[in-house]
Structure formats: C-alpha cells, structure tokens
Amino acid sequence: MEKADVVIVGAGHAGAQAAIALRQNGFTGTVVVIGREPEYPYERPPLSKEYFAREKTFDRLYIRPPTFWAEKEIHFELGVEVTKVDASAHEVTLSNGNKLAYGKLIWAAGGDPRRLSCSGADLAGVHAVRTRQDCDLLMSEIDAGTNRIVVIGGGYIGLEAAAVLSKLGCHVTLLEALPRVLARVAGEELSAFYQKEHRDHGVDLRTGVAVDCIVGDGHKVTGVKLADGEVLPAQAVIVGIGIVPAVGPLIVAGASGANGVDVDEYCRTSLPDIYAVGDCAAFACEFAGGTVMRVESVQNANDMASCVAKAICGDEKPYKAFPWFWSNQYDLRLQTAGINVGFDKVVVRGEPESRSFSVVYLKEGRVLALDCVNMVKDYVQGRKLVENGARPDLAALADKDKPLKELV
Numbered sequence: 489m490e491k492a493d494v495v496i497v498g499a500g501h502a503g504a505q506a507a508i509a510l511r512q513n514g515f516t517g518t519v520v521v522i523g524r525e526p527e528y529p530y531e532r533p534p535l536s537k538e539y540f541a542r543e544k545t546f547d548r549l550y551i552r553p554p555t556f557w558a559e560k561e562i563h564f565e566l567g568v569e570v571t572k573v574d575a576s577a578h579e580v581t582l583s584n585g586n587k588l589a590y591g592k593l594i595w596a597a598g599g600d601p602r603r604l605s606c607s608g609a610d611l612a613g614v615h616a617v618r619t620r621q622d623c624d625l626l627m628s629e630i631d632a633g634t635n636r637i638v639v640i641g642g643g644y645i646g647l648e649a650a651a652v653l654s655k656l657g658c659h660v661t662l663l664e665a666l667p668r669v670l671a672r673v674a675g676e677e678l679s680a681f682y683q684k685e686h687r688d689h690g691v692d693l694r695t696g697v698a699v700d701c702i703v704g705d706g707h708k709v710t711g712v713k714l715a716d717g718e719v720l721p722a723q724a725v726i727v728g729i730g731i732v733p734a735v736g737p738l739i740v741a742g743a744s745g746a747n748g749v750d751v752d753e754y755c756r757t758s759l760p761d762i763y764a765v766g767d768c769a770a771f772a773c774e775f776a777g778g779t780v781m782r783v784e785s786v787q788n789a790n791d792m793a794s795c796v797a798k799a800i801c802g803d804e805k806p807y808k809a810f811p812w813f814w815s816n817q818y819d820l821r822l823q824t825a826g827i828n829v830g831f832d833k834v835v836v837r838g839e840p841e842s843r844s845f846s847v848v849y850l851k852e853g854r855v856l857a858l859d860c861v862n863m864v865k866d867y868v869q870g871r872k873l874v875e876n877g878a879r880p881d882l883a884a885l886a887d888k889d890k891p892l893k894e895l896v
Contacts (some may be wrong), residue, residue: 491589492520492563494800495580497570498596498734499523500532500700502766502789504551506594507562509797519562520588520821522580524569524597525619529676533786536617536648537816539629541655546620570597573741575759580737592800595738595749595757595764596793599731599784604640608702613709614725617649626724634723638712640699642669644815646728650818654689661692661720663712668695677847678859681840684819689818694840708758732767733782745770748782753806755796763799765792775811775856775874777830783827785813810875823867826857826874838888845888846870853879869893 494510496503499521507519523529530549538544557564565582572581580588602617603609613634615626622704635658639646642664648660664671668679698715702725712720733748744750744758748770755763755771766789772778791809798805814825820843828849838845844862848855848870855878860867867890873880880895 489516490587493517493589493591494519494594495590495592496521496594496596497528497580498598498766499525499527499564499566500598500766500789501529501551501786502595502596502598502793503594504529505790505793506596506765506797507557507560508552509794510800511560511562513797513801513803514799515801517591521562521564522568522570522582522588523564523566525621526567527620528552528557528564528566530620531698531786532618533814534763535620535623536645537652539620540617540623540649541652542627561609570737573737573759573762575741575743575762576814577670578761591761592635594793595735595762595768596789596798597734597768598767599733602730602732604702604727604729606699606701608704608709609727611702611709612707613704613723616701616726616727617645618731626726627718629724630656630658636722637661637724637726638663638720638722639726639728640712641726641728641730642666642693643672643728643730644670646726647686647817648815649726649728650686650691650693651689652688654691655818659692660690661694661712661722662686663697663699664693664695665715667697669693673828674859675831675834675847675849677834677836677840678822678861681845681861685818685820685843702777711725731767735764735768738762738764750780754799754804755792755807763796765789765796771807773811773827773829774808776827777851779829781829783811785811787812810826810871812871821862821864823860823864824857825860825867825871828857831856835882835885838863848873848885855880866892869896872896 527550568582570580594795601618639650639662650660651661670679700713700715735749748768749764751764751769767784770782795807815822831849833850835848846863846866847859849857855873858870
C-alpha cells in the first residue's frame with residue numbers, strides 16, 4: 489500500500505485503540521498501523537507482572553486476536569518504524585526504505601526505555617522491561633540459572649519486577665537514587681509502605697544510592713559498582729528509570745515539544761493533520777491544574793486514541809478523560825485515581841500496617857487524588873471526590889469506616 493487515509497505510528501495500546509475506535513465510529517477509509525515489534529498489539533502492563541511471573545502466556549496478552557484486524561480491514565506493517573515525516577507532502581518514510589502517504593497521521597509511538605549513561609550499560613545481561621523480547625530474554629537467563637539480580641530504579645516498573653523476581657526465588661537488590669521509592673509520583677506514606685513490603689519479602693532495597701558503572705567480564709555483566717566503591721555481584725541487571733518519548737521524526741519535521749510532542753485539547757500537534765496520543769503526547773491536563781505533562785498509563789493511551797478517532801470521524805470534542813492507574817506487587821493491589829501534582833496536604837485512611845489503606849492528596853482543601861492499597865471501595869468512591877473537586881471535612885476523610893460517597 490502506497491497511501492492510506494489514516495496512518496497510525498505505533499502498535500501499542502494507543503495505536504491499537506485508535507484503529508479500533510475508527511472502525512467503531514464508522515470510519516470506512518483505509519487504515520495502516522506501523523509497529524516496530526513483530527507482534528500484533530498486546531497488553532504491556534502484564535509484562536512486568538503476570539507474564540514475567542509465568543501466570544499468563546503471551547497469547548492471553550493480545551489486545552485483540554490477530555484475526556480481528558483482518559476482519560476489520562486494518563492493515564499492519566510490523567517490524568519497521570518511521571524514520572522521517574514530511575508534513576507538507578503528507579508522507580512518512582519507513583526504516584525499510586518504503587514511503588507511505590497519509591491523509592491523517594496518528595503518532596502513538598510511545599517511548600523507549602531510558603538507558604544508563606555509565607560505562608558497562610551495553611553489556612549482555614543488562615535489561616529493560618518494555619517489550620516481549622525484553623522479558624523473554626531475561627526469563628531465559630533465569631531459566632539458565634541467573635538468580636542474583638540488581639534492579640536499578642524505584643518506580644513502578646522496578647518495584648513490580650523486584651516483586652516478581654523475589655517470588656521466583658531470586659536474590660534481588662533494588663537501587664533508587666532518590667531518598668525514597670516512588671518519589672516522583674507518590675507521597676512519603678506510600679513510599680515508606682512499599683519500602684517495608686519489599687524488605688519484608690527479602691529484597692535488599694537501598695535508597696539514596698548512586699551507580700558508578702556496570703562491571704563485566706568484557707562481554708557479560710558481573711556486578712554493579714556504586715558511587716561509594718561497593719560492588720554488588722549481579723548475574724543480570726534490570727534498568728527501570730523511565731522512558732524517552734519516541735518523537736524524534738516529528739520534532740525534526742517541525743512539531744513543537746520538549747518532553748514529548750505538544751498537543752492541544754483535541755490531541756492535535758502543531759503540524760497539519762497530525763495527532764499524537766499516549767505516552768509521547770504532552771498536554772494541558774485538567775486534573776493537574778492545567779499543567780502540561782505526559783501521562784504514562786493505559787487509560788490515557790486508550791482515551792486519547794478514542795478522542796482522536798472521533799475527531800477524524802467528525803465528532804471533535806476536547807480531551808477530558810479521568811486519569812487512573814494501577815500496580816500489582818505481591819498480594820497488593822494499588823489503584824490510583826487522579827493526579828497529585830501540587831498537593832499540600834495528605835490524609836491517610838486506615839493503617840498501613842493492616843496492608844489495606846488509602847492516601848488522599850489535597851490542595852487548599854480540595855481532593856486531587858487517591859492512592860488506594862487493597863481498598864477498592866475507596867478507589868471507586870474516591871473518583872467522585874476528585875471529579876467534583878470535593879472539599880471534605882478532614883476528620884471525616886480520615887475515618888476509614890466512613891464511606892467516601894458520603895463526603896462527595
């Protein structure tokens with residue numbers, strides 16, 4: 489195919505949902521999805537959870553069965569990526585040299601794992617956890633006897649990987665450069681809780697430590713050297729220090745953006761007929777006081793994609809979807825509602841020692857967000873507090889036996 493009415497760059501959650509939503513909204517034109525991996529779209533969150541733990545086989549991760557795409561006449565170009573965007577000509581160039589013209593372009597390329605900049609970062613045995621190939625390679629090493637693993641990064645990816653590896657019987661050391669884990673996304677109360685949980689499960693969790701370099705035998709990793717000179721033996725290293733938005737060709741083509749690519753309230757970039765959705769798109773988030781930010785979540789990817797599909801089909805409305813997230817670690821289910829940017833007050837409902845509690849974030853008395861650990865009712869009812877900008881009585885809010893729906 490040399491031209492498509494809509495070209496979607498990226499075959500992850502956002503790209504898949506864009507294609508699905510186009511057909512659901514009656515779009516009958518040609519649709520082509522370009523994916524870097526050889527796989528049809530699959531769910532990524534289970535990679536560091538159920539798939540990594542061998543609780544789900546890969547075929548259970550497909551967003552839709554492979555036959556679905558053919559039935560909906562959605563064409564895929566897999567194992568290639570876009571290397572150039574010509575916005576004036578409405579054309580993209582692929583890594584295999586082919587060119588593809590478009591009517592509308594939806595950029596849903598997500599991001600690449602942020603790499604370590606120190607020496608030894610390219611040694612065999614240093615892994616990211618972003619794709620099926622990443623996980624399969626690490627799982628094969630564990631099957632071959634690797635059981636001493638260092639995880640670098642105390643965000644959700646690092647913590648989830650550490651939890652699974654611990655359950656598999658590996659000796660896990662987790663390193664976080666900041667004074668606490670989850671420092672960028674959660675309050676001190678939640679950080680302290682998860683630090684204790686991981687340590688109680690045998691993880692050697694260290695905060696406030698810097699990595700000097702990765703040590704190896706010239707080919708494969710053998711350890712991690714810290715800034716203080718200590719060398720931690722390691723047969724494998726997992727790096728979970730965030731992602732770099734995959735927007736290079738768009739920026740070169742003239743799209744505005746610093747941290748990702750900027751989009752307006754309709755998910756349009758500054759280039760004509762080009763939209764951006766998902767992890768790589770920076771937008772003014774209504775639920776973060778209008779802060780321009782990227783939101784890395786399945787919810788955001790799916791809802792932005794649906795917003796764009798409707799716009800292409802003639803139903804253009806501003807993007808105002810409610811943000812939510814989740815994380816599974818051990819037998820703990822964390823559910824987050826809202827975004828806590830700028831919070832100035834924290835209220836804890838319940839006792840963290842009970843392993844069932846919620847952390848409520850407020851700004852000037854208004855509820856911004858909730859982190860709910862094994863507290864499904866708080867999560868469900870707390871969404872209304874955020875959506876309505878509720879200003880509840882703090883004593884009532886702290887009473888875990890008082891349903892949140894009564895405080896809306």
